[in-house]
Amino acid sequence: MHTVTLKQADKDLKGIIQRAIRDKDEVIIASDEGAVVVLDEVEWSNIKETLRLLSDKRSLAALLECHELRDRGERPEGISPEEAFKDV
Structure with missing residues (x-):
């Protein structure tokens, strides 16, 4: 700064x-x-998106859960990026 x-x-x-x-x-x-x-406008957009995600209780809970798993050396269950974006 x-x-x-x-x-x-x-x-x-x-x-x-x-x-x-x-x-x-x-x-x-x-x-x-x-x-x-x-x-920078991109930085501002990132900040706004972060605030939006943190204000959504489900998103915040999922984020915190994943951090807890990571801290224990585990990986969250989920789908691969290929599966998530197969229709794009």
Whole structure:
């Protein structure tokens, strides 16, 4: 994470955007009124999808169950990627 002032951002917005995209890391633009975050659109989409999955109780339970299995050295039962995407 990198923080710049509003004055710095005003001088180099293009560079700030390029840095956020290149580094896949957020850039905070701070001002006297508060701060905003600039981040790569793909990263933002990933964050939104993660939040969506974590807010779904069934998805969260399945994720936690798989983590517990992994921590015990086991593998979850399921279907292969080939089976899951055979109609695609």
